[in-house]
Amino acid sequence: MDRSEILKQLHGIFADALDNDDVKLSNETTADDVEGWDSLTHIQLVVGIEKHFKIRFASQEIQKWKNVGELVESIHKKLPS
Amino acid sequence: MQTFSELKRNLKKDFSNLKKIKIAILGDSATQFLMQALRGVGYENGYDLQIWEADFNQVERQVFDPTSELYEFKPEIVIIFQSAHKLLGKYNKLKPEEYSGLADSRMEQVGNITTTLNEQLKAKIIYYNYTEINDSVFGNYATKLESSFLFQLRKLNYELMVFAASQSNFYICDISTIQNQSGKANFFQSSVYINTEMVLSLAILPEVAARTFDLIGTMSGTLKKCLIVDLDNTMWGGIIGDDGMENIQVGSLGIGKAFTEFQYWIKKLKNRGIIIAVCSKNTESIAREPFEKHPDMVLHMDDIAVFIANWENKADNIRQIQKILNIGFDSMVFLDDNPFERNMVRENIPGITVPELPEDPAEYLEYLYQLNLFETISFSNEDAERTKQYQVEAKRTVQQKSFTNEDDFLKSLNMVSLVEPFNKFNTPRVAQLSQRSNQFNLRTVRYTESDIEAIAVSKDIFSFSFTLEDKFGDNGMICVIILKKEDEKTLFIDTWFMSCRVLKRGMENFVLNTIINFTKEKGYSFLKGEYIETAKNEMVKNHYFQLGFEQSGNKWLLNTEKYENKKCFIKIK
Numbered sequence: 001m002d003r004s005e006i007l008k009q010l011h012g013i014f015a016d017a018l019d020n021d022d023v024k025l026s027n028e029t030t031a032d033d034v035e036g037w038d039s040l041t042h043i044q045l046v047v048g049i050e051k052h053f054k055i056r057f058a059s060q061e062i063q064k065w066k067n068v069g070e071l072v073e074s075i076h077k078k079l080p081s
Numbered sequence: 082m083q084t085f086s087e088l089k090r091n092l093k094k095d096f097s098n099l100k101k102i103k104i105a106i107l108g109d110s111a112t113q114f115l116m117q118a119l120r121g122v123g124y125e126n127g128y129d130l131q132i133w134e135a136d137f138n139q140v141e142r143q144v145f146d147p148t149s150e151l152y153e154f155k156p157e158i159v160i161i162f163q164s165a166h167k168l169l170g171k172y173n174k175l176k177p178e179e180y181s182g183l184a185d186s187r188m189e190q191v192g193n194i195t196t197t198l199n200e201q202l203k204a205k206i207i208y209y210n211y212t213e214i215n216d217s218v219f220g221n222y223a224t225k226l227e228s229s230f231l232f233q234l235r236k237l238n239y240e241l242m243v244f245a246a247s248q249s250n251f252y253i254c255d256i257s258t259i260q261n262q263s264g265k266a267n268f269f270q271s272s273v274y275i276n277t278e279m280v281l282s283l284a285i286l287p288e289v290a291a292r293t294f295d296l297i298g299t300m301s302g303t304l305k306k307c308l309i310v311d312l313d314n315t316m317w318g319g320i321i322g323d324d325g326m327e328n329i330q331v332g333s334l335g336i337g338k339a340f341t342e343f344q345y346w347i348k349k350l351k352n353r354g355i356i357i358a359v360c361s362k363n364t365e366s367i368a369r370e371p372f373e374k375h376p377d378m379v380l381h382m383d384d385i386a387v388f389i390a391n392w393e394n395k396a397d398n399i400r401q402i403q404k405i406l407n408i409g410f411d412s413m414v415f416l417d418d419n420p421f422e423r424n425m426v427r428e429n430i431p432g433i434t435v436p437e438l439p440e441d442p443a444e445y446l447e448y449l450y451q452l453n454l455f456e457t458i459s460f461s462n463e464d465a466e467r468t469k470q471y472q473v474e475a476k477r478t479v480q481q482k483s484f485t486n487e488d489d490f491l492k493s494l495n496m497v498s499l500v501e502p503f504n505k506f507n508t509p510r511v512a513q514l515s516q517r518s519n520q521f522n523l524r525t526v527r528y529t530e531s532d533i534e535a536i537a538v539s540k541d542i543f544s545f546s547f548t549l550e551d552k553f554g555d556n557g558m559i560c561v562i563i564l565k566k567e568d569e570k571t572l573f574i575d576t577w578f579m580s581c582r583v584l585k586r587g588m589e590n591f592v593l594n595t596i597i598n599f600t601k602e603k604g605y606s607f608l609k610g611e612y613i614e615t616a617k618n619e620m621v622k623n624h625y626f627q628l629g630f631e632q633s634g635n636k637w638l639l640n641t642e643k644y645e646n647k648k649c650f651i652k653i654k
Contacts, residue, residue, distance in 0.1 A: 016086050043277050
């Protein structure tokens with residue numbers, strides 16, 4: 001799966017966790033840019049992503065992404081090529 | 082079951098017309114998600130759970146400081162969540178010679194918390210028990226060694242049950258069983274714990290919230306009283322009308338085992354006081370035969386309160402069962418293997434619970450265990466007698482038809498009633514009736530055992546409990562009155578509820594005669610009554626009017642000096 005496809009699929013997970021279909025995501029988006037993306041929602045997102053892509057993040061990974069692009073990169077590495 | 086995201090979405094919905102309950106959550110781990118899930122589950126069930134959450138790890142500060150926010154909030158229910166993980170953290174810090182005292186010291190703390198809460202609040206307490214963790218320091222040997230963490234944790238769970246049995250307002254929410262059923266890998270997610278201090282995974286939150294709500298709902302009177310069961314391929318394997326009695330599957334062989342175990346479960350529910358009814362599309366005589374003659378049947382005719390087998394549609398038959406039992410549809414559960422019948426009943430009988438039984442009968446029980454349909458907050462010996470009472474009621478209905486004059490019929494019943502104030506013997510039953518009575522209940526004020534104990538010793542409150550016995554059998558306690566002194570002249574009827582089993586026997590007249598005599602003896606001139614409307618008590622809307630009370634504002638007044646005893650065929654025992 002390429003990075004743009006991952007970003008596209010992330011959109012659905014964010015919309016579900018934030019209960020907002022209009023959420024806009026790009027590689028540069030950070031938590032500060034998105035209404036409702038706080039530390040608790042972040043966990044909901046992480047669990048949602050793990051379930052959707054059938055992957056697991058290590059505990060330390062969860063807090064280190066600076067923007068959506070880095071998150072996409074993390075997912076990309078874990079998916080079978 | 083809903084996902085956490087779905088429950089969370091409920092929080093944005095309109096709660097304005099829902100029943101409000103004030104709940105406080107105190108936890109030693111992060112509880113924000115639990116609070117959201119619980120409020121979401123409350124919405125699904127028609128409740129506006131107004132939850133106040135203590136700051137993280139403030140259990141003791143909130144409880145032991147009389148000026149804390151907890152006491153300012155005045156919750157009706159206090160939920161305490163002390164997690165197994167934090168308990169392990171505490172154990173880790175102990176000196177080895179202190180290990181064996183872990184459970185005792187935690188129990189002492191739980192005891193102090195309970196005592197203090199009881200002094201400060203009139204709240205019920207829900208306490209989560211401890212999910213099992215084996216720290217694998219001793220392997221299996223931990224089970225032989227009192228100082229191991231596993232030993233202490235299991236001891237603690239046992240001691241909590243002993244403690245709960247001795248306390249009238251302390252209830253355990255058994256999350257240890259939830260972890261056993263779902264597996265620790267599903268219950269707990271390390272990365273979530275490390276990053277948020279939450280010990281519940283997102284996947285398990287809806288389950289924990291639902292089991293917690295089971296207790297809350299039951300505390301406010303929502304509970305299941307009756308199980309209606311289909312026969313062919315539900316109670317036994319095969320179709321009795323086609324296969325014949327010899328060929329149905331029940332007993333110790335093959336799939337028969339699943340039905341036998343299922344029947345044992347139903348038998349235990351019956352012994353607990355759940356009313357068992359049968360509703361089946363069959364010819365009645367054929368459907369009864371296994372209950373009377375099959376050697377491997379666990380259930381027999383005397384286990385079944387109402388037996389309906391005919392070719393009418395099931396919704397009509399369930400309405401018939403409801404008429405005989407006189408309980409709400411929302412207190413009934415219907416089990417049927419046939420999806421068509423399930424949908425038909427679900428669509429036509431609002432409120433009834435119809436579980437989606439798995440296709441394979443071997444899975445019925447595990448599935449039903451998980452649903453936790455029969456939550457209760459009390460249990461008394463009378464519960465076990467209930468089936469007999471309903472069977473007697475069915476007989477009474479038959480005899481009533483043979484009398485043309487109602488007075489003659491009532492006289493022939495030789496009814497007697499024992500009238501007593503609340504005491505330690507009848508307290509559990511009074512509290513239980515107070516939780517269960519919905520229809521014949523004038524003000525629907527719910528009282529717990531501890532409330533009843535307080536009323537029993539109060540000087541300005543007068544209590545009455547009534548039993549009713551007749552030639553067919555003993556109905557047990559069926560009516561409760563609580564009178565409160567309003568002023569020197571007036572007693573207020575704070576509580577009047579009655580079991581619908583004894584309608585149309587003149588019990589209302591007997592009760593009124595009794596309390597009027599009491600009122601006069603004590604030197605009061607007026608009795609004041611009130612009707613508070615609920616979704617279920619329309620039956621008693623005109624109760625005071627019919628008994629001759631006069632309307633006065635939104636209350637009802639009766640001048641006891643002008644009162645003449647009403648006709649009644651019940652004698653005092």
